[in-house]
Amino acid sequence: MSDRFDCDVLVVGLGPVGDALAALAHVHGLSVIAIDRSPTLFPLPRAAVFDHEIMRIFQMIGVAERIAPLCRVPESYQFLTARGEVLLDFPVLPVGRFGWAETYALHQPGVEQVLRDRLGELGVRLDLGVAFEGLVQDSDGVTVDVRDEAGARQIRARYVIGCDGSWSPVREALGIKLDDYKFDEPWLVLDTIIEDCADLPVLCQQICDPRRPVTHLAMSGKRFRWEFMLKPGETPEQMLDDAMIQELLAPWKCGDRVQIERKAVYRFHALVAEQWRHGRVLLAGDAAHQMPPFAGQGMCSGIRDAANLAWKIAAIVRGEAAESILDSYQQEREPHVRAIIATAVAMGQIVCMLDEHGAAARDRDMLARKASGAQDVSVAYPDLVSGHLTDTPFAGALFPQPVAADGTHLDTLFGLDAVLIRRSSGDDAPSQVRTLDLASPELADFSEPLEQWFEAAGTEAVLIRPDRHIFGTGDPAELQALWREKDRSGVQRDQALT
Ligand SMILES: Cc1cc2nc3c(=O)[nH]c(=O)nc-3n(C[C@H](O)[C@H](O)[C@H](O)COP(=O)(O)OP(=O)(O)OC[C@H]3O[C@@H](n4cnc5c(N)ncnc54)[C@H](O)[C@@H]3O)c2cc1C
Known part of the structure; x- marks a missing residue:
């Protein structure tokens, strides 16, 4: 690395995507500085599940064995009618063909702490309490203005990656617009701890009840999440009221045992940035795309971005690849993300139906199709379809990862x-x-x-x-x-x- 640079890669934002990217870039041999405006980890959960591909990426970083015991493998992901009939059922294989369980339920702060600890072990420079303020690019690199308690300073990097979340100041600085699917609804999220929880289902469920659509998720250990859709006219204040929360939880008969870790009303979105790369500055994670939570794939998609970018930047810095390899980043990732958003929106449209007649027709039609062996929504996401690939069979697919008898992964x-x-x-x-x-x-x-x-x-x-x-x-x-x-x-x- 030239003396003129403080680092090869500056990661702006240390949510799960920035953590993963900083670790991957480091293990690929790059010098990394990672900044976050917050001095501490965000303490509350958001993502509830992640998939085998993400565990395989955690494996690359050297933390899969630490993260697995923090997670629960749910039996199934189900969509139910108000009467409890199963509209959709996605059973979870405990070890799939890629070497890990198909789905893990997590406690996001616990997993993020493992990633942070790993960054410390690897010796990645973490500048916490340091906010991104602006950037200027030239043909060699990027000069970034940052500010911390001590005042303003600059960091010079070959590449900058904005992993700075949905409001992304990096995206704003580049003037990149978002393509809006215009599918957003307000929901109450309740994260809870229940000590005596043996009677609660250890499943991920969408209860497609038009009187009140509900998500129920058995996260790791004694943690359970419920999400309740707001009906027209309901306000966040009404939903956050303790009496209302007790009423909402009544069907689970756990109101007297529940310890509420977090209650918040949020509005989900489906948005994709029009441009994921501007010269030497790239966007990853929520900065590049946001999606409704029904497929459990927002964080997963961001961590896939990180895995796609890290080796490409390392190949450029080593002089093995041209900078144009970065054009393949959005080319590969955007169709994948859009396919997942289409699935998440399709799932959301099933769940968020408030019209009783429409819901009755939905139940009838979906149950009939299910009885004939059809599944209305597929969670088989596409392979990479074009980019840094050959035009040969299987190009773009993930290679399987067999596990040896002694537990070694390929x-x-x-x-x-x-x-x-x-x-x-x-x-x-x-x-x-x-x-x-x-x-x-x-x-x-x-x-x-x-x-x-x-x-x-x-x-x-x-x-x-x-x-x-x-x-x-x-x-x-x-x-x-x-x-x-x-x-x-x-x-x-x-x-x-x-
Ligand atoms: C209710 C809910 C349920 C969800 N469920 C799932 C799920 O089951 N599975 C799943 O995969 N995903 C899920 N998601 C989505 C997932 O939580 C997000 O996609 C993921 O957390 C985004 O990670 P990120 O690292 O891109 O952004 P963030 O986690 O938002 O991190 C951005 C970071 O950037 C920092 N930052 C911002 N501005 C600056 C600045 N100026 N300077 C320096 N730092 C800055 C912030 O402090 C923050 O640490 C869910 C989301 C919600 C809300």
């Missing part, structure tokens, strides 16, 4: 590099990509699931990116060449221009 063999797995050994031409043969002793513990994958894919080789998405399948030498070419094409162009 990714731990790969480190954080791209890796090529070949069905059979061949010429070992010099390569930037680590190459493993299917028959190599290193892969012995995973040979059966990997052989099955190769058999089903009908390919000679697979090149897996550092974020574990498949770059391409096919001939090993061609894949190596394509990886070098894709990474280097813009580097050569950049060099020619200087």
Whole structure:
């Protein structure tokens, strides 16, 4: 790194996305400064669940084993009618094909504390109580104005990532507008602790009752969340009243045992920033997109942004990739986020129906379709569809992560590099990509699931990116060449221009 820079990457905002990004950027070899205007962690939960892909990213940071015991794997995510009939049911596999449970219920401050502790262990410089105020970009880097108790100062970084939440001052400074799906409703969120909770369902449920739509979530340990939709004419003050809360909780018969950690009325939104990159400044997490909570994917999407960005910036800083690789960030992530928003909105439209006749028709139609084996909403999110990928089968999909009998996860063999797995050994031409043969002793513990994958894919080789998405399948030498070419094409162009 040049002396002219304080860091390779300045992360603005240390919510879960900034924490994950700062850790990933560091483990990918970048020098990182992370700032947050708040001197302390936000103490209250927001996200209630996350998925296997996020646990796999926590694994890359080295915290999965610490986070798993803090979480609960729910049995299922269900949408129920007011009478308790099941409209939609998404059972949760305790170990899926990507090496972790499909869904984890969490206590967000607990998980964020683990991430923060990890940043401390890694030695990432955390400037807390330091607010972003503005930025100026030039061809080499970004100069950021910040302010803390001591006054104003500047931080000079090669790249700046705004992980500064829904109001994102970084996004504001860049003048980036939001595309609004115009789907927003006010809900009361109640986060509770219930000591004697054995009688409460350990499920995630949407109760699609037109008289009062309700979300019930068994979070980790003794923590339970309820969310209650506000009906037209109801005010936040009415909903936050203790007597009203007791009335709302009455069906769960726990009002006398409940300790309320947080009560708040919030309005969810579905918004996507029109531009996720402006030169050397990028947006991630809620700064780039916000979504209704029904799919439990807002934080997950932000942490996927972090995993997508960290290795690309590291490749640029090492001189292995051109800056144009950053164009693939929004190209890859935006369609994925929009697909999830479409799911979350579709789920929300099912839940938020207040018209009794409409809800009766919804129940009748959905129950009939369910009886015929159809599921109205899919939570199978798309693979990456275009970007830093080849035009070959399976490109963009996540590579599976088998787990060995002793509990070792496949990714731990790969480190954080791209890796090529070949069905059979061949010429070992010099390569930037680590190459493993299917028959190599290193892969012995995973040979059966990997052989099955190769058999089903009908390919000679697979090149897996550092974020574990498949770059391409096919001939090993061609894949190596394509990886070098894709990474280097813009580097050569950049060099020619200087
Ligand atoms: C009720 C509810 C339920 C939800 N459920 C789920 C769920 O089940 N699953 C899921 O995945 N997601 C869920 N979400 C969404 C999830 O909580 C958010 O997407 C996630 O917390 C966003 O993380 P972030 O790091 O992008 O932003 P934030 O957590 O908002 O962090 C932004 C950080 O930036 C800092 N900051 C702001 N301005 C400045 C500045 N000028 N200078 C320096 N720092 C600054 C802030 O202090 C803050 O620490 C839910 C949200 C809500 C409200």
